[in-house]
Amino acid sequence: MKFISNREHIRSFVLRKGKMTSGQQQAVNKLMPDYALEPDGLLDFAEIFDNKNPVWLDIGFGNGESMIHAALHNPDVNLLGIEVHLPGVGRLLMAADEHDLDNIRIIRNDAVDIIREFIPDDSLQAVHIYFPDPWHKKRHHKRRLVQQPFLDLIRPKLKTGGRLHFATDWQPYAEEVALLFEHNTDWLSNTQDQSRYAPRPDWRPITKFERRGQRLNHASFDLIWTKN
Numbered sequence: 339m340k341f342i343s344n345r346e347h348i349r350s351f352v353l354r355k356g357k358m359t360s361g362q363q364q365a366v367n368k369l370m371p372d373y374a375l376e377p378d379g380l381l382d383f384a385e386i387f388d389n390k391n392p393v394w395l396d397i398g399f400g401n402g403e404s405m406i407h408a409a410l411h412n413p414d415v416n417l418l419g420i421e422v423h424l425p426g427v428g429r430l431l432m433a434a435d436e437h438d439l440d441n442i443r444i445i446r447n448d449a450v451d452i453i454r455e456f457i458p459d460d461s462l463q464a465v466h467i468y469f470p471d472p473w474h475k476k477r478h479h480k481r482r483l484v485q486q487p488f489l490d491l492i493r494p495k496l497k498t499g500g501r502l503h504f505a506t507d508w509q510p511y512a513e514e515v516a517l518l519f520e521h522n523t524d525w526l527s528n529t530q531d532q533s534r535y536a537p538r539p540d541w542r543p544i545t546k547f548e549r550r551g552q553r554l555n556h557a558s559f560d561l562i563w564t565k566n
């Protein structure tokens with residue numbers, strides 16, 4: 339049996355910020371159900387969200403601004419966020435409670451492990467990877483999340499027609515991922531006919547990380563592809 343939410347850590351984080359209100363307590367319980375899975379168990383999204391709406395996965399949601407925005411503007415979509423950074427998880431929980439959102443679930447864990455072990459095939463309508471750590475130094479490039487092994491992992495999880503959306507303000511990473519996607523046209527199609535990068539779609543708000551890049555005069559690059 340494996341518990342993947344780390345709910346007790348979240349509770350202690352929120353408590354450190356002051357007394358936990360009953361609303362926050364309910365948010366923790368509701369948004370982070372203690373998924374107890376057998377070793378070969380898979381997440382049952384219909385059970386976890388209590389409906390059969392499409393699921394959008396946000397990998398490394400940071401402070402959760404994009405999750406909150408997407409959840410508010412798409413009430414008929416379920417948002418699953420996976421993040422390792424505890425303060426970000428706490429912030430998203432508190433914001434979701436403030437907005438009384440019911441269509442968000444959070445897992446605090448390494449996203450690759452969760453995708454590999456617990457996400458069922460053919461279950462995701464969208465995968466969002468916004469401003470992942472760019473690992474600027476050449477000797478660290480191998481740590482970048484979006485590389486061929488990641489695409490091989492995510493491919494069966496996406497539904498046909500499902501969206502793979504990558505955004506970064508680090509141009510060399512954008513170029514590397516553009517080339518990678520272009521090498522995977524046996525199963526991926528660019529939603530942009532003529533150009534490599536897409537205009538910012540309305541489901542992706544500007545986040546703290548993007549604002550920081552803008553202060554450094556970094557442009558942002560969106561790659562939006564779909565599974566054939």
Ligand SMILES: C[S@@+](CC[C@H](N)C(=O)[O-])C[C@H]1O[C@@H](n2cnc3c(N)ncnc32)[C@H](O)[C@@H]1O
Nearest residue numbers: 398399400421422423448449468469471545547
């Ligand atoms: C630069 S931040 C971007 C946050 C957010 N997506 C945004 O656009 O504002 C990258 C985030 O990815 C998270 N992260 C990195 N590797 C991860 C992994 N393997 N699993 C889950 N989260 C991860 C980090 O903790 C960090 O919060």
